[in-house]
Amino acid sequence: MYDFEYATPTTVDEAVSILAENGEDARILAGGTDIIAQLKENRRVKVLVDVKKIQETTALSYHSAAGLSVGAAVPCCEAYETEEIAAAYPGLTDAMTLIGSIQIQSRATITGNLCNSSPAADSIPAMIALGAVAKIVGPNGEREVAVDSFCTGPGQNVLENGEFVLSVHFPAPAANSGGFFLRFIPRNEMDIAVANAAAYVVLNDAKTHFESARLAVGAVAPTPLLIEEAGSLLAGKEIDDDIIQQAADLAKGQANPITDMRGTVEQRIHLAGVLSKRAINGAVQRAKES
Amino acid sequence: MARKTHVTTTINGEETQFLCEPRNTLLEVLRDDLDLTGSKEGCGNGNCGACSVILNGRVVDSCLVLAVETEGADVQTIEGVATPEGLHPLQQKFLEHAALQCGICTPGFIVAAKALLDREPNPSEERIRLWLAGNLCRCTGYDKIIRAVMDAAETMETA
Numbered sequence: 216m217y218d219f220e221y222a223t224p225t226t227v228d229e230a231v232s233i234l235a236e237n238g239e240d241a242r243i244l245a246g247g248t249d250i251i252a253q254l255k256e257n258r259r260v261k262v263l264v265d266v267k268k269i270q271e272t273t274a275l276s277y278h279s280a281a282g283l284s285v286g287a288a289v290p291c292c293e294a295y296e297t298e299e300i301a302a303a304y305p306g307l308t309d310a311m312t313l314i315g316s317i318q319i320q321s322r323a324t325i326t327g328n329l330c331n332s333s334p335a336a337d338s339i340p341a342m343i344a345l346g347a348v349a350k351i352v353g354p355n356g357e358r359e360v361a362v363d364s365f366c367t368g369p370g371q372n373v374l375e376n377g378e379f380v381l382s383v384h385f386p387a388p389a390a391n392s393g394g395f396f397l398r399f400i401p402r403n404e405m406d407i408a409v410a411n412a413a414a415y416v417v418l419n420d421a422k423t424h425f426e427s428a429r430l431a432v433g434a435v436a437p438t439p440l441l442i443e444e445a446g447s448l449l450a451g452k453e454i455d456d457d458i459i460q461q462a463a464d465l466a467k468g469q470a471n472p473i474t475d476m477r478g479t480v481e482q483r484i485h486l487a488g489v490l491s492k493r494a495i496n497g498a499v500q501r502a503k504e505s
Numbered sequence: 506m507a508r509k510t511h512v513t514t515t516i517n518g519e520e521t522q523f524l525c526e527p528r529n530t531l532l533e534v535l536r537d538d539l540d541l542t543g544s545k546e547g548c549g550n551g552n553c554g555a556c557s558v559i560l561n562g563r564v565v566d567s568c569l570v571l572a573v574e575t576e577g578a579d580v581q582t583i584e585g586v587a588t589p590e591g592l593h594p595l596q597q598k599f600l601e602h603a604a605l606q607c608g609i610c611t612p613g614f615i616v617a618a619k620a621l622l623d624r625e626p627n628p629s630e631e632r633i634r635l636w637l638a639g640n641l642c643r644c645t646g647y648d649k650i651i652r653a654v655m656d657a658a659e660t661m662e663t664a
Binding site: 216252263 | 526527528549550551552554560564565566569570617635638639640
């Protein structure tokens with residue numbers, strides 16, 4: 216690793232001023248599972264800003280009315296080991312328990328996954344489906360950005376100089392709702408998605424119709440995608456295979472993938488449809504069991 | 506060059522102090538400065554688990570932890586698994602089941618398995634296989650390792 220300075224700010228203001236002063240030469244350290252691996256590959260950083268000493272970053276709270284708030288430094292396993300969180304957000308739990316090994320989940324954070332902004336990130340589609348919002352702090356104070364608008368390209372996002380994500384917020388799950396996330400990888404565990412998909416559905420009281428739905432897919436475009444039209448299509452419709460297939464076809468239509476070592480354009484477009492259908496069906500099943 | 510930082514941490518129950526640069530990983534400090542060479546470097550990027558240690562009660566890859574991050578932390582390494590009275594049941598069962606050949610992955614497997622059994626004394630075979638998915642072995646194969654962990658869990662339960 217090249218040499219770098221290490222800063223441990225204890226307040227948001229202190230962190231923001233270090234980030235603003237150093238611009239692109241400063242990077243955030245939370246769980247370190249991406250940034251330390253990148254530093255080992257000779258990425259150059261002037262100052263690494265460890266945000267774990269800032270109280271707000273380690274906060275994890277869930278209330279059935281207010282929803283879930285996950286601080287930027289909360290590791291995945293701390294979130295999913297909290298039983299009421301795992302029960303209320305099964306789609307997010309699907310993703311958090313799939314990211315890397317237990318060693319990685321002990322350190323990795325969903326905020327880090329978001330800010331690394333990989334097109335293939337596993338937690339981002341899950342967050343998008345749930346309507347999560349990132350709370351950003353910076354030199355001009357606080358702002359909120361929906362996770363579905365956060366990533367702007369591979370490894371790129373809306374964060375401006377001096378800004379960082381302090382926490383991610385999830386609305387409380389609705390009655391008769393269910394969430395589901397899945398990915399396709401060529402082995403059983405420990406791999407990067409060829410494609411992935413997440414769905415969150417709210418059913419009517421009789422559990423026969425969709426009240427609303429959110430579908431998101433990943434690794435099939437430069438950023439994870441919210442398939443808004445799928446939500447509009449499903450809202451108010453009776454649950455049946457045909458309408459779910461039509462929603463999945465909309466995801467296929469919006470997929471704009473590349474061919475790389477993990478998969479081809481054709482395979483990824485196909486997977487966007489298959490995984491979307493399975494994600495919606497999985498979410499419906501959980502909503503029915505709720 | 507960035508100034509060296511003085512870090513105070515607890516390693517295997519003993520307060521330990523060291524000086525390190527920000528770019529030194531916990532694994533480097535353990536092996537090169539503290540002579541705790543039981544933790545191994547395999548891939549160096551968080552895939553193989555050979556450098557597994559327990560940091561504040563959670564199993565992590567010490568190659569992806571900066572040593573400066575461990576100020577005030579509690580670290581358990583493979584060196585702290587056995588006691589003066591003898592081997593830990595996991596170590597004993599790894600021997601009995603011949604769950605190692607070259608031995609490079611073994612400390613990581615034992616530390617990761619201990620982290621599991623500390624939390625869940627009676628895990629299913631599937632749970633053990635999933636938990637140990639972040640530890641790679643390139644010679645023994647996994648069945649003997651899984652059987653050793655299951656046997657150790659049983660021994661510890663009846664002890």
